[in-house]
Amino acid sequence: MQQNRLVWLWFTPVLLLLGAVYIVPVLDVARLSFSDATLLRPVTAYGLQSYRDMLGGDSLGTILNTTAVFTLLNVLGLQLVGMGIALLLIRGENRRLRGMSVLRIIVLAAWVIPGVANGLIWQMLFSEAPFGAINSTLRLIGLPGVAWLSDPTNAMMSAVIANIWQGSAFSMIVFYAARRAIDPVLYEAASVDGATPAAQFVFITLPQMRGALLVNTVLVTIQTLNTFDTILALTGGGPGRATEVLSLNIFNTVFYGFDLGGGSALAMLLLAISMALTLIYLSILMRRGART
Amino acid sequence: MTPIRPNRLALSVAALMLAAPTAVLSQDLITRDRVGPEDAPNVMTFRLTAYDLYSTDPATRETFEALFTTFILANPGWRLETQLATDNIGQEQARMLEQVGAGRGPDCAMIDSSALGLFKSAGVLQPMNAYFTQDQIDDMFPFVRDAVSDADGNVLAWWWFTSLQVLYRDTALVPDAPQTWAEVQDAALVTVAAGREGILFNGGRWEGTTFDWLPNFWAQGGEIVDAEGRPVFNQGDNREKLLAAINYYKGLVDSGAAPARVTTIVNYDEFSAAAAAGTAGMFIGGNWQYGQLRSTLAPEDFANWELSELPGPTPDQRATGTGGWTIGAFSDDPEKVRLCAQIVWDIYAIDGNAFQGLLPTSAAIYDQFDAYDGPEYDAFAAALVNGVSRPDAAIYPEISNQFQIMLGQVLSGAATPEAALDAAAAAVDAAFARL
Secondary structure, three states, rough: HHHHHHHHHHHHHOOOOHHHHHHHHHHHHHHHHOEEEOOOOOHHHHHHHHHHHHHHHHHHHHHHHHHHHHHHHHHHHHHHHHHHHHHHHHHHHOOOOOOHHHHHHHHHHHHOOOOOHHHHHHHHHHHHOOOOHHHHHHHHHOOOOOOOOHHHHHHHHHHHHHHHHHHHHHHHHHHHHHOOOOOOHHHHHHHHHOHHHHHHHHHHHHHHOOHHHHHHHHHHHHHHHHOOOOHHHHHHOOOOOOOOOHHHHHHHHHHOOOOOHHHHHOOOOOOEEEHHHHHHHHHHHHHHHHOO | OOOOOOHHHHHHHHHHHHHHHHHHHHHHHOOOEEEEOOOOOOEEEEOOOOOOOOOOHHHHHHHHHHHHHHHHHOOOOOOOEEEEOOOOHHHHHHHHHHHHHHHOOOOEEEHHHHHHHHHHHOOOOOOOOOOOOHHHHHHHOOOHHHHHEEOOEEEEOOOEEEEEEEEEEEOOOOOOOOHHHHHHHHHHHHHOOOOOOEOOOOOOOOOHHHHHHHHHHOOOOOOOEOOOOEEEOOOOOHHHHHHHHHHHHHHHHHHHOOOOOHHHHHOHHHHHHHHHHEEEEEEEOOOOOOEEEEEHOHHHHHHHEEEEEEEEEEOOOOOOOEEEEEEOOOOOOOHHHHHHHHHHHHHHHHHHHHHHHOOOEEHHHHOOHHHHHHHHHHHHHHOOOOOOOOOOOOOOOHHHHHHHHHHHHHOOOOOHHHHHHHHHOOOOHHHHHHH
């Protein structure tokens, strides 16, 4: 009992620090979300008006839909690409191929690039000007140019590609570590039994990496929901609202509309969505964990 | 306080005398975040753009280093802590307003003219009247004086240069300046037939898109806000005028006179790049781009490029947006406000403008320098007659944001002009109600 009390005593500084850094700002945003604060004047009244305006706004449905599409495509893409690179690295290392370290560094290099820089890089690549990088290459080989950013549907796909390019390194690290932790005896036994590589992947790799997949899904989902810097630099949310996700809409509400209360209400909505998805994933994880 | 009365001759002589040793001196006095001795007891923070003292162009940087060195030597005991503003104007200015409100803003800063109304309505700018003579104030262009003054006649910032949009064209393809919207489309289609992009303009999500398009609305006499700053662009005749302006751009894209990629353009440099690559026939750009073209293009190519006033729905209906930058003081320390005013006049408003070929806001300055003798300045002066500045209203940034969305949706085919306009008006009205 005495020992338990001491444990909490040692935890106190960390809890205070985390509280100051994370919980206080969240509570302040929650307070502002019930206020009429703007960037031009302080709070004059509290109430539910920000939430009423948010839910009654014409654009919320479009923005949530855009956010859902962007998040879904990214979560799928990040998992697939991350898994692909991780398995490629493992396979290469098992065969003692040269260049695996270089490949890992190249993938990680994309990860450390700031989101805004990532957006600018892809903006140059996707440029639809006659001298745009990708379109010029396509024309060189006789293919027509693509409206990467000016077509609303393509603009979403371009934003997804840019985000996956940058973010897949994180998934790769998670999957690489999880794959390395699988006992090689399982694969040796499967090989002896004549299992094909595809069968080994389906019946050994995937089940063994279930925990990593779920954890990665949680983290990547939250990360993607909060992504706005890459989109801001790449498309600014356009054309029109084609790529305006919720986090970017929060930014625009506060810094163009100066609506601190409305922006805070949207931020609380984003927080609620993130927490709900996290709880769903965690419940699945715990249920599966209990079963295995 | 004694108004600043700079002796122009003395300043010029001092600048010349300092020119040689400045290169050495400025190495100590000017760093990436400081102007003046490191141990100076008095500090003023100054937020500036990256186009002068920290320009990537060596000649510009050296000129402004000399001007800042002269300035700081004339103010012993002071140093400036310089803060570089980002080039995303809307966000930068909004962030600065938030910082000023929280007491963390700079003492003196460059404020984009589009955001001046915002800072005025927030009541954070300190009057600068005491540091300028009445002659200096009277010599400002009327639209500039109105914009920088409050109801009591206080000068809350100094608009040190203005800018305007013009139509650039390659005369090898478009010899005569288009006068109307219809002529623009016809001329652009000629350049498309010659294998180039017809006409380029800003159409992406940034302030430049709204600002470059609004003259088409203003040329018809449209008003964005009323005298009280309430949005009225979707009311009465304004709605029809706004729809006409949208349909002008829509017609350009639908006909192929403008490429669909205009909805991705968020930077004036795209136009200079297209001109340099020889891929564009016309573009709507800023007056400052004329100098850029001169320094970028080969002389024989540059000779083909001319500028003219923005076309209107009819030859008699014209407008251009007047932009530019102001400098204002947020500090309540009179000494810092004085220094801020001195920076305006001693560095930017006269010598800085003349060097960069920017458009001063005081009529008398044009006569002082040969730099303003070129024929392009005659065209700028003619266009300035129809100059309109952005509304002095706190709701303007949100109006601009919604217009960017509206144009993007229409030009990409995601919405009809009417539906996009109604959505923009509803969003602006909701934002205005909460402001």
